[in-house]
Amino acid sequence: MKLVTAVALSALIAAPALAQEHAPPAEVLAVHDYVAAVSADRIEADIRTLAEFGTRHTLSETESDTRGIGAARRWIFDEFERISADCGGCLEVMYISDTISGARRIPEPTEVVSVIAIQRGRIDPDRYVVVSGDIDSRVTDPLDGTSDSPGANDNASGMAGAIEAARVLSQHEFDGSIIYAGLSGEEQGLFGGQIVAAHAIENGWRIKGVLNNDMIGNIAGINGVINNTTARVFSEGTRAVETPDEATDRRFRGGEVDSASRNLARFVDRTADQYIPNLDVMMVYRLDRFARGGHHRPFNAVGYPAVRIMETNEHYDRQHQDLRAEDGRPYGDTIDGVDFDHAARLTALNVAVLAQMAGAPPFPSEVSIEGAVQPSTTLSWNMAEGVGAENLSGYRIYWRLTDQPQWQWSRFVGRTDSYTLENVVIDNYFFGVSAVALDGSETPVVFPGAAGSFGN
Numbered sequence: 001m002k003l004v005t006a007v008a009l010s011a012l013i014a015a016p017a018l019a020q021e022h023a024p025p026a027e028v029l030a031v032h033d034y035v036a037a038v039s040a041d042r043i044e045a046d047i048r049t050l051a052e053f054g055t056r057h058t059l060s061e062t063e064s065d066t067r068g069i070g071a072a073r074r075w076i077f078d079e080f081e082r083i084s085a086d087c088g089g090c091l092e093v094m095y096i097s098d099t100i101s102g103a104r105r106i107p108e109p110t111e112v113v114s115v116i117a118i119q120r121g122r123i124d125p126d127r128y129v130v131v132s133g134d135i136d137s138r139v140t141d142p143l144d145g146t147s148d149s150p151g152a153n154d155n156a157s158g159m160a161g162a163i164e165a166a167r168v169l170s171q172h173e174f175d176g177s178i179i180y181a182g183l184s185g186e187e188q189g190l191f192g193g194q195i196v197a198a199h200a201i202e203n204g205w206r207i208k209g210v211l212n213n214d215m216i217g218n219i220a221g222i223n224g225v226i227n228n229t230t231a232r233v234f235s236e237g238t239r240a241v242e243t244p245d246e247a248t249d250r251r252f253r254g255g256e257v258d259s260a261s262r263n264l265a266r267f268v269d270r271t272a273d274q275y276i277p278n279l280d281v282m283m284v285y286r287l288d289r290f291a292r293g294g295h296h297r298p299f300n301a302v303g304y305p306a307v308r309i310m311e312t313n314e315h316y317d318r319q320h321q322d323l324r325a326e327d328g329r330p331y332g333d334t335i336d337g338v339d340f341d342h343a344a345r346l347t348a349l350n351v352a353v354l355a356q357m358a359g360a361p362p363f364p365s366e367v368s369i370e371g372a373v374q375p376s377t378t379l380s381w382n383m384a385e386g387v388g389a390e391n392l393s394g395y396r397i398y399w400r401l402t403d404q405p406q407w408q409w410s411r412f413v414g415r416t417d418s419y420t421l422e423n424v425v426i427d428n429y430f431f432g433v434s435a436v437a438l439d440g441s442e443t444p445v446v447f448p449g450a451a452g453s454f455g456n
Contacts, residue, residue: 023412024393025440031275034351037168040344046160051150051335056137058188059145073115076182080117087170092118098195105142105188112185114192121176129357130210131165131350132181133158140322152335154319158213161347168351174358175391186295193298208454209264210306211350212296217343221313228342229278234308235265236287241303246450255451260305267444268353275352279345359441361392364433365456369448371426379433380418393436398445399429
């Protein structure tokens with residue numbers, strides 16, 4: 001009997017399959033061009049414009065052309081229209097709104113209006129990936145809709161990032177659709193996201209991922225740390241819509257850290273390593289910052305994969321503060337607290353993720369796994385057919401040790417609907433599968449079962 005050492009076994013696990021001669025490129029060369037096209041100067045100009053509206057509070061002025069939330073959302077709408085004109089009308093620009101009243105931070109009837117621009121995919125137009133920023137701002141009192149509230153970093157930076165992503169990616173075509181979103185009412189209770197998520201459900205949008213950008217321009221933390229080379233991505237571990245039966249299945253099969261949102265976060269982290277120079281992404285295993293919230297949450301709440309992308313080092317004197325100075329210490333979210341190069345770097349990260357997800361074939365669905373009390377592990381899934389398979393190079397199997405945050409090994413297995421990893425014992429690893437396009441664009445990894453599903 002031949003003995004296999006631990007080193008040899010590790011090499012065997014990580015080795016490519018013999019049938020990989022038609023494997024797609026290891027990276028999507030066009031993504032490097034998209035990243036390089038992101039402009040810090042344009043982002044700075046957009047942040048300055050948004051800050052100059054004085055306040056963008058949800059309860060602020062709506063009739064003025066120079067001040068308040070109304071002026072801000074009309075400017076964003078017009079900017080998306082200008083971008084659309086530059087690509088031959090490739091964007092569908094619209095408002096999505098509803099009236100909110102009786103809420104703690106919106107006591108009187110108020111129309112909460114978000115701005116949406118849709119870039120339709122050429123093959124799978126009903127499949128979406130979303131990039132969002134928030135339009136609104138606030139000061140100390142959440143009901144103060146009149147005081148100056150520039151909201152330069154929170155969240156003109158995220159909104160400017162979504163606009164810049166539209167400028168760059170609208171010049172290219174992708175299989176799936178991209179939504180560029182300016183969401184309102186975030187500071188008052190995440191109402192814009194709730195309204196848009198409800199609209200998406202009502203209209204049957206197949207959203208595969210939401211990248212919510214909330215504060216992407218600050219590099220100097222309240223803790224004294226100054227760092228422009230890191231970012232954070234927050235994601236839910238288990239799905240908000242999980243049923244009791246699904247929870248029981250997850251308990252025995254695993255998946256506590258493999259929701260679609262968590263694997264979207266892993267995809268963001270991997271993309272930064274591959275395409276964004278001098279940027280390391282910290283995956284935070286938490287829905288959001290401790291006891292706080294962001295506009296990805298309303299999408300999680302109805303079952304859509306969604307994450308929050310943001311700076312690593314927050315400065316709380318620059319968030320939700322009246323403009324003032326106390327004992328020589330300045331307070332308020334003003335333009336001097338934004339590092340435009342860092343905002344551009346995080347915007348480029350979004351662009352790279354969006355391009356790959358929109359450029360990928362249909363996501364693997366109905367992923368299942370077998371291998372209990374066997375020496376090998378078999379994964380199966382629904383393979384893309386018809387028009388959806390035109391850009392399909394094949395599928396890639398991933399696996400990792402159960403205590404590892406990122407996928408460690410992978411194997412391209414071609415155009416098939418199942419694959420067996422010989423002598424890889426199911427008990428010792430977590431597994432998943434992705435779909436890969438001809439140019440190398442790839443979906444995030446889909447973990448087997450309901451726990452990791454990205455939907456159909």
